[in-house]
Amino acid sequence: MSILPLAGPSATASPLLRLIAPDYADTLATLWPAPHTPFLTAPAARRHLVCLMLAVEPAGPAPLEVSRLLEEPLRKAVHLVLDPAPDGLRRALEHLGEIAWSPADYRVLLALLTEPAAAKRLRHAAAITPDEVRTLDALPPAVRIHGGGPMRMGPAQAVLLAEAHAALSRRLSPAVLTERIAAWARAPDTKALFALVAEDFRLDPPAPPHPGTERLRPLADAAAIRDAARRYRNCLENYIDDALDRRSAIYEWLPEPGAVIELTPDGIFGWRLDQARLRSNKAVDEATREAIVGELRGMGLHVGRSAWQIRNALDRAAAPDFKLEPVDAAIAEYFTGF
Structure with missing residues (x-):
């Protein structure tokens, strides 16, 4: 799909445009020249849809007149960018905040929306942030399925949890590992969660160097x-x-x-x-x-x-x-x- 701009090229992006869409400001300034009024006054979901289009750059036979992304009903506008679009994308666009995401974060969001467990988590989120998306992406699917604790952590913590999960999968049977993941999800807070994982990560010590005595x-x-x-x-x-x-x-x-x-x-x-x-x-x-x-x-x-x-x-x-x-x-x- 190519983009049919509304006006001729323009390389001038206002400070406000660079603030709310830093990764896309120059292209947006070409599509909507300064003062960029149609884009800046559009609802956040519409702005995210435009930036998502620029992030994924899907291929298609017909050019897209970008004004339609701001004018068509949102459900229809979503399908102008991605058809088929992942279930939940329209709702997600309405919960992404005011600032445009990076191309990588948009692509991760699209991938997560195709996974039932992750899509369910995102569907119930009052707000969706790039950190939450990166956190979900870092977690193994088996951990995402059970929910609970992982939503209370950041990306770095999720990476650590994924490493611990991979290590545990080498010594625990799938059934036992599933039970432990379910226990993690019931942890009341992040500290308790990681305490449980640390305990699961510990093996029993090797045999002592001497069996001991009566005393x-x-x-x-x-x-x-x-x-x-x-x-x-x-x-x-x-x-x-x-x-x-x-x-x-x-x-x-x-x-x-x-x-x-x-x-x-x-x-x-x-x-x-x-x-x-x-x-x-x-x-x-x-x-x-x-x-x-x-x-x-x-x-x-x-x-x-x-x-x-x-x-x-x-x-x-x-x-x-x-x-x-x-x-x-x-x-x-x-x-x-x-």
């Missing part, structure tokens, strides 16, 4: 770590991802007063004691400390200077004033409070 048990999954964080009133829950990625292993010392113990992998010694704390991150008393050290060493785990600490000392050892902290003092630091 020292591993916290072998995310639920156990979370429960211990609640009981010990500390930030242990933040260590779940470290445990998932095998950067740490968490154990609980069962005899009173009870303690949480973190082991970390060491390039020389294997798994070693990194820290231990009582409730509320309080320092471990000396008697409990000695009992924990004996238990860990009996399990074959390293309690002492780490490989990094030894390398660091070696780098400084040639200095005339070199001093080496006693190993017992180094161990004691693992049990002290913050």
Whole structure:
């Protein structure tokens, strides 16, 4: 479809025209020379239709007299630009705001209107913005179908959710993934939504490096770590991802007063004691400390200077004033409070 302009060429676009239709101002100034009155005084839906025509540039056998887009009934004018037109396009044009969209955003809108789930979401929207369209476009169709939370986020959040969905689809069955998406849609707000996705994204930690003893048990999954964080009133829950990625292993010392113990992998010694704390991150008393050290060493785990600490000392050892902290003092630091 070619465009049959109403007047001769004009390269003068007024500031107002550039404000409300920045991507199309020069072409519009040719179609409606300054002061561009027919276009500027037309309803926003009509202006959007003209700009959409310029954005999609459909091919057709007959020229279009653009004045018809402002004069014909809107339903008929829509079909002058796109025939067939997506269902809901006429209504959508009336909810796009006052400022013309970019060509890319118009094309995304047209694509979404051909998808039943996305079209339904747009049909019920009181206002349709470019950000909402970009957000819907970024989401996988399976997420769009369930609605709910995704409409409360922006494009960047939608991209992240799509990446998380793609990762989850690699390990969850389609049925389970569908159940989780439905749960996301019921989240009351964006914070709760992403908390649910983060929880679904977590795998259980790998097997602990030692099965534990009667006095020292591993916290072998995310639920156990979370429960211990609640009981010990500390930030242990933040260590779940470290445990998932095998950067740490968490154990609980069962005899009173009870303690949480973190082991970390060491390039020389294997798994070693990194820290231990009582409730509320309080320092471990000396008697409990000695009992924990004996238990860990009996399990074959390293309690002492780490490989990094030894390398660091070696780098400084040639200095005339070199001093080496006693190993017992180094161990004691693992049990002290913050």
